[in-house]
Amino acid sequence: MRVALFVACFNDVLFPRTGEAVASLLTRLGCEVSFTPEQTCCGQMHWSTGYQREAAGLARGFTEVFGPQDVVVTPAASCATTIRDAYPRIAEATADPGLAGAAARLTVYELTEFLVDVLGVTDVGAYFPHRVAYHPTCHSLRALRLGDRPLRLLRAVRGLELAELPAAEECCGFGGAFAMKNSDVSVAMVADKVRHIRQSSADVVCAVDNSCLAHIGGALSRLRGGVRAMHLAEILAATEASR
C-alpha cells in the first residue's frame, strides 16, 4: 500500500527519529512510504490559538500538498485531529467552501489507527525490553477516540512490560499556547503527571504525540527523573535486530 507520511512540523525539527521510526515501521509492514518535502505545518497551533486566518492559509497549503495522496499517515495525533475535526471549522470560520471540500477529500490516519484499522495488525514484530507507561494524550483519547488501539499494539511488543499509569487519562497540562500563557497551571499539571509516571516505575513513558511528550519529557528532564519520554512509533519500530 502506498502511504504518504505527514511528519508534522515539530517532529520534523525536534523529533526526526519519530519520522524515521514511522517510515521504517511501515516499510517493514509492506507499505511503500513517501515523503513530500512540500509539507510544512497543518495549522493546528494557529487555529487553536485563535489565528484563524493564518490557520486557513496553512490548511489550504496542506490540502494542496496532500490532496493528490490516497492515504496520509501521521504520528501526530493532535494534527490528525486538526485535519479531521478542525479543517471543516476553519473553512466555516473563514467562509472558504473550497477548503471544506478539499478537506473532506483527504484520508488521514493517525499511526495507530492506520496500523490497527487499515493494516489490521497489532503485533508489528517489535522488541523493546523496557518497562513502559502509556499516556493517552487528550486528542488521541477524546477527539480521535483511539481507545485501546495503542495499548493493544504495546501489549504485543516482545520484552515490553506495560506499567500501570495512575490517573492516566488526565491531561498533562501542555495544551499548546496554554503551556506558555498559563505556565503556572501548566506546570502544576505536569508535576502531577510526572509524579504519576514515577509511581508507575516505568523507564519509558510513551504517547502518540510528541507535543505532549515534549512537555512531559521537558519536565522529567528538568527534574532529572531518569525516565525517558518516547513516541510510541519508536517503540514499535524497534526490533531485536535494531538493538
Added chain:
Amino acid sequence: MTSGPIPLPMPRVLGALGGTGPGEAARPRFATAAREALADTGQRRSLRESMAVLRGRREAATAEAADWEELREAGRAVRDRSLLSLDTHLETLEGAVTDAGGTVHWAADAAEARRIVVGLVRATGRSEVIEVRSPVTREIGLDRALAGAGVDVAETGAADLAVRLAGERPAHFLLPAVHRDPAEIRRTFLRRMPGAPSDLTDDPRELADAARAHLRRRLLSADVAVIGAAFAVAETGTLVMPEGDGGGRMCLTLPETLICVLGIEQVVPCWRDMEILLQLLPRSATGERMSPYVSTWTGVSAQDGPRDLHVVLLDNGRTAALADEVGRAALRCIGCAACLSVCPVYERTGGHAYAAGGSVLSGPIGAIWTPQTRGVRGAAEASLPFASTLCGACGDVCPVKIDIPGILVHLRGKVVQARRHRPVPPPEMAVMRALAWAMGDRRRYEPALRQGVRWARLLSRGGRIRRLPGLLGKWTEARDLPAPPRDPFRVRWRER
C-alpha cells in the same frame, strides 16, 4: 469570524453596563489570579479531593442510566429548541405566569434586575428577606444591593452561610464551600456564627444541625423570599427548582411574597421536557438519581404558598451570546457543574481565578460564558478562553452536549480578531504571523528551519535547552526543551 452577516445587537456594550455589584474592582487576568490559587495548598487539597468525589458520583450515576446518551441528545435538542425560538417561548412564559396569578418583570442588565428586586422588596414594607443564593442572584450582585437598601438578607444554604461568614467568595457555583473541608467550616462557624454550640465537631451532620438551628427562626418567620430556579416551562408557566436541603421549599412555601430571578435562557418549551432535564440534571450535578427535593409550581395557589409571585427575566449579555451562531450553544447550559469536576484547570485553580469582572460561573462553562456575555475587550475576559488545555473532558460530560472546547477555540478567534485592529500588533501576533508566513511555503520554511535549528543548538547544553529568551521563556521556567538534532527529518529523508 463565524458570526457571518448577522448584525450584532447592542449588548456588545453590556460589559460596561452589566457587571456585578456596584464597586466591583477590575479583576486580573486568569493567569495572574490562578497563581494566587495555586499557592493556597489547603484549598488545592480540598478541591482535589472534592472533585474526585464528584467525578466518581457522576460517573456512577450516569453509567447506571442505560439510556444516558439518548437522554443527552434529547437534552441538547430541548435546549436548542428553547434557544432558537427564545422570543416566542419568553412571551408564552409571560402569558402563562400572568394567567396563573404571577407577575413578570424584564431586566436588560444586572442594574435593572437589582432595581426591580429592591423595589419589590420595598413595596412589601419588610426589611428582612430570605434567599436561596443562585448563580443568577449572585450574578446581579443582589445581596449588596439589598444591604444597601437597608434590607437584611439571610441565606438558606449552609455552605452559603459558611462562605459569607468567612468573608469569602464562593469557589463553585453549585457547591459554594467545596474548597473548604468540614474542619475549616467548623472553625468559621465557631468564630463567626452567633449561638454556635461550643462543642461543635467537624462532623458534617453536626454542622448541618448548627446551620439549621441558626437559620430556623428567620426562615419560619420570613415574609419575603428571593430565589433562582433551574427552569421555567413556557407552556404552563411552571417554575422548577431541584435542591437538597429544603431551603428552597422554605422560600417558595412559607413567605407571602416570592421573587424568582431567572436568566432568559432558562426557559424550556413544554412540561414534558422536564422528563429529560430532571434526569440529566441530578445525575450530572451531584450524582444523584434525583435531587432530594424537586419543587415545581405554577403561579400562585389558593391556601398553599405565597400570595405574590414575581418572576424577573434577566438578559445581562445573554442576547450577545445568542447572536453568535457558534457560541450560543453555551446558553444550553443547565448549570450542573459537571464540567468543573472533570476540569484539570479548575481543580487546581478553583473558581476565583475565573471571576473576570465578578463573574459567577467558573470552570469550563465560565470560560465560555463570561467572554460572551461581557465581551472580550477587558483583559480578564479575554484571558478566559485561553484558560484551558482543550483536553476535551468537559465536552464529554456535558449533559446537553455543549462543545466547550470548540467554543473556546472559536472565542480565541474572536479575541485575536479584536486585537488585529490595534495599530501596533502585540508581540505574540507578530510572531504568529511571521511563523505562518514562514510555514506557508517550503521555500521559506526550509531556510527558517535551518536558522531556527542553528539558533536553538547555540542555546543548548548537553542535548537540552534550559533557558529560552522572549515569549518562549515561559516554557523553560520549569521544563527543558530537547535541542533539535542538526538535521531535521526532511534532510535525513533526502540523505537516507
Added chain:
Amino acid sequence: MSRERVLRSVRAALGEARGTEVNVPRDYHHRLTGEEAGSRADVVALFSERVADHRATVRHVGADELATTVAAALWAREAKRIVVPDDLPYGWLAQLEGVQALADAGTVDVAVLDAVDGVVTGCAAAVARTGTVVLDGGRAQGRRALTLVPDYHLCVVHADQIVGTVPEAVARLDPYRPLTWISGPAATLDLGLRRVPGVHGPRELEVLVVED
C-alpha cells in the same frame, strides 16, 4: 421598556435562525427495561430499594395492617402530637392511641408545625427508578408547608401509585398543581460532599408501601 428591548435583542440575535424548529428525539427509555423490572412486583421492589438508598426507611404492609403500622411507627418515635391533612383517610389513623393528630385545613400556624412530632400523608405518585414520592397537594397530601416544617414525614404509598420512570411520572402529573418530588430526607452535600441529613426539610422520611 425593557420588555421590548430584551425581546428585540433576542430577535436580532437569532436573525435568520429564529424560529428554527428543532426535533427532540425521544428515544430514551419511557418505561423500565426488562432488566430493571420484569413484573409489577419487581417495580415495587425496585422502588423500595431505591428509597432505601436515599436513607429513608421503607416498609411494606398489607392494606389491613396499615393503621397498625402507622401507629407503631409513631409510637416507636414516642410521637405525642402530629399533624395530618384534614382529608387524610380516617382509617389510616384508626389505631392511633395516645397520639394527638391535628387536622390541617391550611390554618395551622407554622410555629405549631415546627413543634409537632411529625406529619402523615399520602402521595400522588411514586417513581421506582429514582426512589421518589411526589405530592401534588391533592387528597391526603395537604399544603406544602405541612410536609416541610415537621422533622419527620411518614408517607403512605399505594403500590398502584408507583410508576417506573420519570417520563411516566411527568405524564401522569398535573403541572398546574404545586408538586413536590421527594427523594429521601432533606440532605446536603454542601459540607464535605457526604450526603448528610438536613438542613431545613424533614430529616427523617419513612415510606409505607401498601400492597393490595
